[in-house]
Amino acid sequence: MPGKQLSSPCMDCRDADSVFMIRSRRLCRNCYIRFVDYKVFRRMEKYRLRKDIPKTGPCRLLLPLSCGLGSAALLHMIHTQIEDFRSKPYGPAGFDLHVLLIDLSCISSRRLPRDDIVEVLQRRFPLASFTQLPLHSIFEFVPDLQEVLPKYAGQGYADDYLLSSKERLDAFRASISSATSAADVDSILLNRLVVAFAKRIDCLGVLWGDSDDRLAARTLASVSKGRGSSLTWQVSDGMSPFGLEFNFPLRDLFTVELQNYANSFPELADIIVPDTPLSDNVLTKNLSIDQLMLRYVSSQGTKYPGVMSNVTRTANKLEAPRMLTDRRRCALCDSFIHDLGGPTMDDKKSSSLPEFCYACDRSRPGLS
C-alpha cells in the first residue's frame, strides 16, 4: 500500500504533515503537544508517584496564576495530567491542584482578562480549585510587613493605618523611585504572598510558570542585583528557605514553544493576557535590571537558545545547603542572610533597623 503523500511528514509519527519546528525537528500538532506535555510530565512525576512524600493523605500543590502565557499553559498541562491519572482505576494517588489567581493590576499594566475569570476557570478546569487575591492582601497574610515596610522605605514613606491596604501598598511603592528597586520589591512581595497563602492552605509545594528564557533572565537579573545565593530558590527546583518546595516545571520549554502550545488550545485564548512588548525606544538607563535582562535574553536567545537554557541549568546546580548562614532571615524577602564575612560594602550600618539582606538593602529607597 503506497504511503500517504505528505510534503513534509512529521518526524515522529510520519502520519501527518508537520506544522511546527521544535529543536530542529519537524512535528505535527499532536506530536508537538505530546513532546511539550512530556517535558512537564517528567517534572511532575515526583508528585504523581509521591516519591519521598507520604503515599496517602493530602498532597496539595499551589499554582500561582498571573494569566500570562506561562502560568496559563502550565495550568492547562497539569490539569490534563490530573485528568489522566484520575481516570485510571488503580492509578497513583497523585496530587491536588489549587490555583491562586493574583490580580497584578496595581503593580503593572497587566489586567485580568475578565471579571468573572474565576468562574470561567473553574468551569474549564474542574479538577482544580481556585482563589483570587489582590497583591495588597499581603498585609493580611503577612502582618509583620506592616512594621517592616516603613522601616525599609525610610523617610520617603509614612505609613497611615487609616488608609486601605491598597492605598498603603500604593504609597509604599510610590516611595521607591528607581525602576529596578520597584520591580525587585514587587517580586519579593508577590513571592511572600504566594508563600504565605500556600502555607495557610497546607500546600506541599509551589509550581511556578516560568519558561526557560524567563528563568535565564531572572538568573542574570538576580546575579546583577546581588542575589547570588537566592538563585537556589528563585530559579532552582527543590526546598526553598520558606519550607515549601519550589518547582519550575516549564524549565525545559521556551516562550515560543509555549506560545505554539497555547495557540493549539482555543480554551486558553481568552484566558491569556499577552505580555506588552518592551518598546525598543526606552533608554537603557530607564529600564529596570529585570527588563534589561529580559531584553537581553530575548535578543540573544533567538540566536543562542542553548546558551540561555544553559544559564538556567547552571544556576540549578548550586547547592543551597552549602550556604554560609546562621539562619538569620532578611526582614523583607524572608530568605536566609548569606554571611560572607569579609568587607561589607555598605557605608553605614544602623542597628535600630530590622535586618535586611545585601540585595534588599541595595534596593532601599535613597540608596540606589
Add this chain to the structure above:
Amino acid sequence: MAPTECFNCQKSRAVIIRPKNRHKLCRECFLAVFEAEVHETIISNSLFTRGERIAIGASGGKDSTVLASVLKTLNERHDYGLDLCLLSIDEGIKGYRDDSLETVKRNSRQYGMPLVIVGYGELYGWTMDQVVEQIGKKGNCTYCGVFRRQALDRGAERLGIKHVVTGHNADDVAETVMMNLLRGDLPRLSRGTNIVTGSSSSDIKRSKPLKYAYEKEIVLYAHHKQLDYFSTECIYSPEAFRGSARTLIKDLEKIRPSSILDIVRSGEEMAALVPIPDGGQAAPEEDSAVGGCGSQNGRTRGGEMAEMEKTLTENEAAASLETEIKISPLQTSAIPLPKRKNKPKKPQQKPTSKKQVLGKCERCGYITSQKWCHACTLLEGLNKSRPKTTIEMEISPEEEESSATLRRQMEQVQLTG
C-alpha cells in the same frame, strides 16, 4: 551655576562624580577615598604579612600602574613593611609590548621599585609574534594566556617571591562572573571571584587588591594622580568583538552603578554554593581564572557564543538519543531485582568525575594534573610544525598535506584548549 562643594570635605570644589555612588568629590578627597578603600580591602582580607616580598604583575596599563602607585602609597602610609617589586612579562609583540615595557621601566624608576622582565622568547622559545605567524590571528589569545600564567609564576620563582598581585578590577571580576554563568562554568566562576587564588595548586599565591575598585575610578585615579601609563590595546585583539558579558555589564552600570559590586557579591555568594565533586578540593587552577589581558578581558573571539551553542545543541541531541538508557533506572527502581543491571553503567560515569591529581609536568616540572602542563602541550603543537633546520628542501605534496592536517589539529587544540 555655583561650583558644587565636595561631598566629603565640603570645602574644596568638587571635580569628580564618583562612578560608584555618584558622590561629588574634590580631587584630594577622591584620591583619599580610593586609597582608603583599597586599604580596607587589604586589611579585611589580610592579604599581606609584614616583611612579605610582593611582585606586582605590571603591564604598563592603567590597572597595574594604579596598583603599583597605590601599594607604594599605602605601604608607606600604613607601614605594611612590604618589599615591592615589579614583574613584567614580555610576550614579544612588536609595536605593543616593547612600548608598554618602556612605561614599566619608567614606573620602576618613578616608584623606586626593582623590575624584572620575563620573556616568552627565553622561556618558551616562541614570541607571540612568532606564534601568530604560525597559527594566525584567530585564537592566539589562548596561547598568550596559558603562557602568561606560567611566566608570572616563573618570574616570581626567579625572584624568590611567593606572592604576585595583579591589577584585576571589579569590572573584570563582574565580567568573569557573567561570562562563566553564560558558559555554565561554575568552578571557574568560583575561582574568578576569590580575592586570593592559586594557593592550593601552586606555591605562588596570587591576589587582586583592586577587586572592589571600579575600572572607571581606576582611570580617574590615574588621571588625577597624573600617572604614567600606556593605553594602547594589544594589536592582536582589536577586532575581537566586545564580549556579550562586557556590554551587558556596561548597560547594567548605566541602570544602577552599584551593580558591578552587586555582581561581584553575587559571585562570592555563588562561589560558596558551587558543588565540590567527591568532597575534595575545588578544581585546581590551571588557566587564569580571570581572562588574560586587561584590555581584552571578557572579549572573545567572535563566534564563541555560536560555538558554545553548537556544542550544547549537539549535547542535547546526544542526550535525546540516550533517553532509553536514562529511563531504565526509573523503571527498575520499582522492582528490586534488576538493580544489578545498573551496575555496568557506573564505570562509564566514573571517569568524568575522576578526581584531579596534581603532579609535575614531565617536561618542565610545572604543576599540572596531566602528563604535560598546558603550556608544554601547546608548545609541542607549535614545535611540531616548526622546521628543525633553517634550510629546507622542497616540500613534497604529501608533506604539505600532513602539515595541513596538523594545522587542522592545531585549530582543534585551540577550540578545546
